[in-house]
């Protein structure tokens with residue numbers, strides 16, 4: 689698996705200061721954040737943690753008390769390709785999470801819970817699953 693979509697539920701409308709982006713308005717509903725899973729699922733698992741140093745744009749959303757990281761879907765597709773697919777269908781927050789690439793955004797919005805037919809990672813999986821060299825999830829040894 690090469691990339692993931694993290695699903696973050698926003699409980700109520702709120703605004704937050706997001707590093708270099710400044711003030712960002714978030715709406716009640718679900719946000720989809722696209723990232724790279726090339727080095728396994730530890731990045732996905734980091735999103736589920738509330739207590740962490742704010743390093744990337746997405747950290748300002750996942751650590752909010754109005755937001756709940758729910759799960760992540762895994763894809764065999766390069767992250768920016770996956771992001772472009774989402775851009776065809778969903779609205780986005782311009783400049784979010786895409787400082788290192790040419791995408792308009794890596795954060796998309798959906799009013800209802802988005803379902804993708806692929807492998808899913810839940811917060812509880814972070815304790816007992818890992819990704820093997822072929823990109824499949826397997827029990828931790």
Ligand SMILES: [Zn+2]
Pocket residue numbers: 767768771786789790791793794
């Ligand atoms: Zn990109």
